[in-house]
Amino acid sequence: MHATIQKPLKEIINALSKDEKVFVVGCGNCAEKCRSGGEEQAREMKARLEKEGVRVVGYAATASGSSLCKLAAAKKLLLEEHKEEVAKADSFLILACGQGIHTVIDATGGAVVHPGCDTIFGGETVSDDFITEYCSLCGECIVEATGGLCPVTICSKGLLNGPCGGAKEGKCEVDKEQDCGWQLIYDRLKELGKLDLFRQYQSPKNYAKRSNPRSLKLEEKRATFKSLAGLRTIGQDR
Amino acid sequence: MSVLKDRLTKSEFVITSEIGPPKGINIEPHLKEAEELKDRVSAINVTDNQSSVMRFGSLATCHLLAKRGIEPVFQVVTRDRNRIALQSDLLSAWGLGVENVLCLTGDHPSLGDHPESKPVYDLDSVQLLQAADSLNQGKDLVGNELDGKPDFFLGAVVTPAADPLEPQIIKMEKKVKAGARFFQTQAVYDAGQFARFMKEVAYLKVPVLAGIVLLKSAGMAKFMNENVAGVNVPQDLIDEMKSVSKEDRPKKSIEIAGRLIKELKPLCQGVHIMPLGWDKYVPQVLDAAGL
Ligand code: SF4
Ligand code: SF4
Numbered sequence: 001m002h003a004t005i006q007k008p009l010k011e012i013i014n015a016l017s018k019d020e021k022v023f024v025v026g027c028g029n030c031a032e033k034c035r036s037g038g039e040e041q042a043r044e045m046k047a048r049l050e051k052e053g054v055r056v057v058g059y060a061a062t063a064s065g066s067s068l069c070k071l072a073a074a075k076k077l078l079l080e081e082h083k084e085e086v087a088k089a090d091s092f093l094i095l096a097c098g099q100g101i102h103t104v105i106d107a108t109g110g111a112v113v114h115p116g117c118d119t120i121f122g123g124e125t126v127s128d129d130f131i132t133e134y135c136s137l138c139g140e141c142i143v144e145a146t147g148g149l150c151p152v153t154i155c156s157k158g159l160l161n162g163p164c165g166g167a168k169e170g171k172c173e174v175d176k177e178q179d180c181g182w183q184l185i186y187d188r189l190k191e192l193g194k195l196d197l198f199r200q201y202q203s204p205k206n207y208a209k210r211s212n213p214r215s216l217k218l219e220e221k222r223a224t225f226k227s228l229a230g231l232r233t234i235g236q237d238r
Numbered sequence: 239m240s241v242l243k244d245r246l247t248k249s250e251f252v253i254t255s256e257i258g259p260p261k262g263i264n265i266e267p268h269l270k271e272a273e274e275l276k277d278r279v280s281a282i283n284v285t286d287n288q289s290s291v292m293r294f295g296s297l298a299t300c301h302l303l304a305k306r307g308i309e310p311v312f313q314v315v316t317r318d319r320n321r322i323a324l325q326s327d328l329l330s331a332w333g334l335g336v337e338n339v340l341c342l343t344g345d346h347p348s349l350g351d352h353p354e355s356k357p358v359y360d361l362d363s364v365q366l367l368q369a370a371d372s373l374n375q376g377k378d379l380v381g382n383e384l385d386g387k388p389d390f391f392l393g394a395v396v397t398p399a400a401d402p403l404e405p406q407i408i409k410m411e412k413k414v415k416a417g418a419r420f421f422q423t424q425a426v427y428d429a430g431q432f433a434r435f436m437k438e439v440a441y442l443k444v445p446v447l448a449g450i451v452l453l454k455s456a457g458m459a460k461f462m463n464e465n466v467a468g469v470n471v472p473q474d475l476i477d478e479m480k481s482v483s484k485e486d487r488p489k490k491s492i493e494i495a496g497r498l499i500k501e502l503k504p505l506c507q508g509v510h511i512m513p514l515g516w517d518k519y520v521p522q523v524l525d526a527a528g529l
Binding site for chain 2: 159182183
């Protein structure tokens with residue numbers, strides 16, 4: 001899940017030029033679940049903008065459960081289902097994550113886009129009303145050594161070799177309400193009887209695998225990850 | 239050779255203190271502070287953008303101390319520099335007369351005066367020690383040969399009153415394996431608790447300098463108990479501070495610190511005094527401790 005939160009209306013309006021005709025685009029998957037950009041929020045956004053005098057030529061969102069960041073879906077939505085309103089638009093206000101914003105550029109062959117949301121993290125949907133992050137998409141998963149809990153993400157400093165001196169009563173130095181990630185990792189390794197993993201030195205991370213932009217190429221039974229660390233192909237016929 | 243290293247190697251009881259560079263360029267008063275302590279201590283730590291507040295640099299301050307014949311301990315945090323900058327600064331430090339390095343993670347930027355800055359933490363403190371140790375062996379972190387190598391005396395920090403203690407000790411062990419040859423601790427107030435800690439880490443056979451922070455008032459003690467990780471001022475010390483008038487607080491504080499050092503002396507290899515502005519009382523503390 002790519003978590004998003006809507007930008008303040010004022011910021012959205014400030015980015016639009018006078019008389020700009022806008023089409024609002026939402027996403028039926030992550031953005032809908034985050035209540036930042038499903039069909040309902042796209043409709044509401046249209047009404048809120050119109051109330052402020054913005055010219056909105058239409059709105060649309062991919063169907064519930066379907067992602068805007070799939071190019072084929074975005075094309076179908078904008079170039080087929082909403083072809084006529086889209087033709088009148090000067091620009092698109094995207095209520096989705098940054099991937100969705102770019103998908104609209106691709107789908108429209110380079111249209112002007114405005115971000116309507118801030119993309120905040122990739123997270124686990126713990127419940128319908130709580131999403132939190134357990135992975136920072138680092139490209140080199142090391143949680144084998146930490147009982148499945150990610151130190152890069154749940155420790156505020158992303159420390160790999162154990163806690164800093166800042167934890168107090170199991171809470172992190174940055175926020176008294178937030179669990180110290182290393183306290184959680186220590187507790188879990190202890191429970192699993194695997195504290196020896198904590199004793200092992202973890203070498204610095206390979207940030208070349210976290211370079212950007214990265215890509216994944218998929219062929220039948222093969223997948224190739226491209227980053228500044230090079231190409232890595234995994235597949236049955238490798 | 240590093241006097242700190244020499245004295246610790248000879249198992250002498252060692253005293254270190256520290257200064258924090260200013261926010262601005264007026265470094266002179268801080269160098270004077272260090273000069274006043276010079277004859278009573280083996281080395282003086284210089285904090286590195288302490289509490290994530292942007293200040294005059296630790297490396298430059300260390301160099302200025304070294305030029306005046308005061309042995310510095312260069313504190314290096316991993317918060318602000320990536321592995322290239324950290325290694326480069328370490329090589330530069332050697333060139334500027336710095337022989338002792340204390341490797342730390344550093345407080346999170348959100349606690350300081352530039353909370354919107356990008357936290358780096360490309361390395362953690364253990365990895366920084368490993369990098370510095372490898373520079374000592376003539377190689378950089380990725381194994382490239384150096385043209386001339388330093389010979390740093392490497393140190394690290396530990397929190398003896400951490401709860402739970404085990405993760406601290408595991409990390410301390412990793413620091414020793416990575417190259418730490420001495421430890422300075424978070425402020426200690428409870429000799430009994432510290433004795434238990436020293437027993438637990440005896441197997442590491444590494445010199446430990448107990449951290450001493452002068453109590454300025456009962457309020458400060460309470461504040462630290464509530465807000466500073468791994469600091470535990472026992473109630474009787476708080477009561478003792480409370481029992482004296484405002485004018486008598488420094489005297490009481492000196493008495494408490496002196497007594498504490500006497501209690502800690504048989505347990506460890508030295509003390510690291512963090513005066514936090516009360517530099518002028520450090521000589522009296524040492525007198526009270528019989529050092
Ligand atoms: S180690 Fe990297 S890939 Fe694994 S959970 Fe953490 S951020 Fe994600
Ligand atoms: S207190 Fe814990 S979670 Fe916070 S930075 Fe330190 S080790 Fe990481």
